[in-house]
Amino acid sequence: MPKIVILPHQDLCPDGAVLEANSGETILDAALRNGIEIEHACEKSCACTTCHCIVREGFDSLPESSEQEDDMLDKSLGTGAGKPFKLPGARYRRRFSSRNPALHYQPCA
Template sequence: MQPSTIIFQFQDGQPPQTHVAASGESVLDVALNNGIQLQHNCGGVCGCSTCHIYVDKGMDDLPEISDKEEDFIDRAISPRINSRLACQCVLPNEQLEVVVTIPPQHFLGH
């Protein structure tokens, strides 16, 4: 089975980055394992909205959004219809290409 790929796009002007993702890894895991700065104040347990991303491709292949995740997305800065929390976007056991955009992050002095 071929691994999935995640293409990270950045709204702050950085060039896109493509990284391999293993089954069971979240978008947050892949970002952090590849040196991409993505806030995760709660430690990646769906307890805040700091790892908010936009899923531009592959949304239907990711786990369905939970009520808890939806509540936190409502608190995120500039939520959109394709908003997700990176910690909750866990890749299934199949070859996918997922494209995400990381919005400008607002550091809250932690």
């Protein structure tokens, strides 16, 4: 089972976390399933760039982005949390800015 290491984030998960993800599961879905409320204003459709994060390790385990996603990434600060993981050992950090004025963070469980 792939593991996702979430680095400490003051609002989302102050102590960080290590999550087990199902093969093909997105970073976002794995985080949400484990009580880490990553912002996702477009209902997880990868249309708004609010769930984007920075992949520190394991980037090569992610599938190649589509042309539409590349266009969205040009408007964002990092890689999408909506990307499914294939291999264990990926580490990521949530970006610190947002274009969503309705943002409400909850700490991890």
